[in-house]
Amino acid sequence: MQRLDNQRLIKKAKEIATSVLAKNVDQVDKEAIWPQEGIQTLQKEGFGGLVIPQAYGGQGQGLLTLAKVCEALGEECASTAICYGMHCVGSSVISVNATEEQQDKFITPICNGQHITSLSLSESGSGAHFYLPQSTLEQIDEDQYLLNGTKAFVTNGGQADSYVVSVVAAESESQVDQFSCVVVPSDTDGISWGEKWDGLGMRGNSSRIMELKNVMIPRNNLLGKEGDQIWYIFNVVTPYFLIAMAGTFLGVASSALEVAKKHLTRRYHTHTGSSLAQANVLQHRLGTLWAMLERTRQLTYHAATSFDHGEPDAMVALMAAKVEVADCVVNLVNEVMTLTGGISYRNGSKLDRSLRDARAAHLMSPTTEILRVWIGRAVLGLALLAD
Ligand SMILES: Cc1cc2nc3c(=O)[nH]c(=O)nc-3n(C[C@H](O)[C@H](O)[C@H](O)COP(=O)(O)OP(=O)(O)OC[C@H]3O[C@@H](n4cnc5c(N)ncnc54)[C@H](O)[C@@H]3O)c2cc1C
Numbered sequence: 386m387q388r389l390d391n392q393r394l395i396k397k398a399k400e401i402a403t404s405v406l407a408k409n410v411d412q413v414d415k416e417a418i419w420p421q422e423g424i425q426t427l428q429k430e431g432f433g434g435l436v437i438p439q440a441y442g443g444q445g446q447g448l449l450t451l452a453k454v455c456e457a458l459g460e461e462c463a464s465t466a467i468c469y470g471m472h473c474v475g476s477s478v479i480s481v482n483a484t485e486e487q488q489d490k491f492i493t494p495i496c497n498g499q500h501i502t503s504l505s506l507s508e509s510g511s512g513a514h515f516y517l518p519q520s521t522l523e524q525i526d527e528d529q530y531l532l533n534g535t536k537a538f539v540t541n542g543g544q545a546d547s548y549v550v551s552v553v554a555a556e557s558e559s560q561v562d563q564f565s566c567v568v569v570p571s572d573t574d575g576i577s578w579g580e581k582w583d584g585l586g587m588r589g590n591s592s593r594i595m596e597l598k599n600v601m602i603p604r605n606n607l608l609g610k611e612g613d614q615i616w617y618i619f620n621v622v623t624p625y626f627l628i629a630m631a632g633t634f635l636g637v638a639s640s641a642l643e644v645a646k647k648h649l650t651r652r653y654h655t656h657t658g659s660s661l662a663q664a665n666v667l668q669h670r671l672g673t674l675w676a677m678l679e680r681t682r683q684l685t686y687h688a689a690t691s692f693d694h695g696e697p698d699a700m701v702a703l704m705a706a707k708v709e710v711a712d713c714v715v716n717l718v719n720e721v722m723t724l725t726g727g728i729s730y731r732n733g734s735k736l737d738r739s740l741r742d743a744r745a746a747h748l749m750s751p752t753t754e755i756l757r758v759w760i761g762r763a764v765l766g767l768a769l770l771a772d
Pocket of ligand 1: 508587592751
């Protein structure tokens, strides 16, 4: 796969967004269909291994590029951006400690644009506490594990080629936070899928229930060591997760601001003969929204860069970025709905979709409530998960 620098990747992501995602977004939203053409185009253009190290054949990009790529995609289709973002989170988890066999089976096809992965962490039992799986992993012989459990809201559900699944040891004495992650190929016997995803927004996500019933996988599909996955959660899953979502929802906010700009410039009242752009109060409101978006964008870029440079307080900035983006996108889209009047309040308007997509920002894990607490704990020097 051709290796591209970050500027070319971001430029290409924008081109794919405007040429492919924009064309399909209405159908993806209306019919709640998984955005196949967009994802396949990204794979074909070298985005499959975006965050996989170059030594493994990937593009070797960090969180800043991931943020900007997801932002570019999110401007046109939030569903595609999250489906792609979850693939990147999953692929970073697989690649961080990949064995040679895992490189051959998963990483190489991901980098070659032939394999989509995703993340199966959430469960109905632990809800927003996505780091506490209850699905079980049992070693049945030297070479195989048995998996049982039910995962909820698996993005790319039924569409990906593999899933990164979190599990606890079946033995009762294992500690609840000492879980493992395994990679499960989609064609493994014992996997079944719940109903088609019919969300309020993010309707192309295919966020489905995944049943794992006596699913047998090779021991070689264990990622890292048994029970050390809390490390994965805070060092890999959470940073990539936070930035994939922050980037996506920045894109949604950014496109809403464009809707406002266009409306204010193009909307003329006959009784005044002037555009709405000439009204001081509307200029003031638009300027306030621009500043809200820009400061949130800069926080996100700063957080991603801090992580890429290995700075010690990067995690606090990443958590803050995701919550601030969630506040920003919900408030900004809501405000633009008012600024653009009745035209945006129609079914099928761009803001109709943006408003519904934006609402997922607070409730997708790590959720706003949980992140605000973690940020406070981190600032106080307390462990995020203690007590
Ligand atoms: C579109 C979409 C895509 C998703 N994709 C994925 C995916 O790819 N992989 C995956 O694993 N999961 C995914 N999820 C799941 C998601 O990330 C959340 O884990 C899940 O929506 C939250 O679980 P719940 O609905 O059971 O919330 P609940 O646990 O019922 O929580 C409800 C609310 O209470 C708050 N809350 C709960 N406990 C506390 C507490 N102790 N203190 C303060 N507040 C608390 C939560 O923050 C939340 O706002 C997705 C969800 C959506 C909507």
